[in-house]
Amino acid sequence: xxxxxxxxxxxxxxxxxxxxxxxxxxxxxxxxxxxxxxxxxxxxxxxxxxxxxxxxxxxxxxxxxxxxxxxxxxxxxxxxxxxxxxxxxxxxxxxxxxxxxx
Amino acid sequence: xxxxxxxxxxxxxxxxxxxxxxxxxxxxxxxxxxxxxxxxxxxxxxxxxxxxxxxxxxxxxxxxxxxxxxxxxxxxxxxxxxxxxxxxxxxxxxxxxxxxxxxxxxxxxxxxxxxxxxxxx
Numbered sequence: 001x002x003x004x005x006x007x008x009x010x011x012x013x014x015x016x017x018x019x020x021x022x023x024x025x026x027x028x029x030x031x032x033x034x035x036x037x038x039x040x041x042x043x044x045x046x047x048x049x050x051x052x053x054x055x056x057x058x059x060x061x062x063x064x065x066x067x068x069x070x071x072x073x074x075x076x077x078x079x080x081x082x083x084x085x086x087x088x089x090x091x092x093x094x095x096x097x098x099x100x101x102x
Numbered sequence: 103x104x105x106x107x108x109x110x111x112x113x114x115x116x117x118x119x120x121x122x123x124x125x126x127x128x129x130x131x132x133x134x135x136x137x138x139x140x141x142x143x144x145x146x147x148x149x150x151x152x153x154x155x156x157x158x159x160x161x162x163x164x165x166x167x168x169x170x171x172x173x174x175x176x177x178x179x180x181x182x183x184x185x186x187x188x189x190x191x192x193x194x195x196x197x198x199x200x201x202x203x204x205x206x207x208x209x210x211x212x213x214x215x216x217x218x219x220x221x222x223x
Contacts, residue, residue, distance in 0.1 A: 015111075021104050035220055048221065055216040059209050066104045067205045068198075 015071050024065045031058050103204045110197035118197060119181055125204065126177040129170050136167045162214055169207045176200050 016024070035054050043050055064070035069077050106121035140160070148156045180200050183189045189196050 015104075015108060018105060018108060021108065035216065038220060051216050051220055055212060058212045062205055062209050062212065066208070067202055068107075 015068055016065060021065070024061060028058055028061060103201050107194075107198050107201040110194040113194070115184065119184060122177050122181045122184075122197075126174050126181070129174045129177070129204075133167055133170055133174070136163065140164075159218060162218060166207065166210060166214055169210075173200075173204050173207055176203065 015021075031054050035051060038047055038051055063080065069080060103121070103125045106118050106125060109115075109117035109121055140163075143156075148159075150157060150160050177200065180189075180197065184193065184197075
């Protein structure tokens with residue numbers, strides 16, 4: 001039985017199709033597999049940058065597609081990523097006070 | 103979770119309920135894995151105050167596990183409310199709000215997984 005109010009203005013379709021979401025999930029699973037492979041395969045000097053880049057790609061994909069930021073107003077993207085950059089900046093500044101980088 | 107949100111936007115109640123239940127079950131599996139992991143580490147001698155790493159590990163992953171548990175409770179409560187038509191206002195927006203919480207916990211795990219589990223101390 002569907003009892004959704006007629007005034008449900010947010011019920012319009014936005015985002016990807018079911019196939020699209022499954023495709024994103026498979027890509028995320030593949031990247032996770034690659035991440036885990038770094039534990040067993042020697043990536044040399046690329047080890048840390050590769051892990052951080054894969055982490056960032058997964059992060060952006062979940063935020064963009066699963067949290068619908070890509071399909072929402074750009075203001076939300078600005079708010080989200082500004083907060084994120086600020087948080088990372090504060091974190092790095094705090095680490096610098098402990099001489100973490102040198 | 104995203105499929106539950108998608109189904110809610112399409113007003114497909116059956117799929118919404120199904121995907122919410124599957125999400126809650128997968129979340130429960132995750133928390134079960136954490137309980138197993140914590141127990142195994144403790145039995146092998148890695149307690150909360152063993153080292154700086156162990157303290158950081160248990161605090162970060164433990165807090166995340168608590169948030170997943172809260173998410174599971176929210177999902178099950180949502181499922182009950184949807185079934186009993188007790189959701190005030192827009193159903194799809196309510197599912198989406200809980201979906202946003204769930205995926206926020208998700209992106210935190212993406213960071214924790216790399217920093218704690220994959221990058222050597």
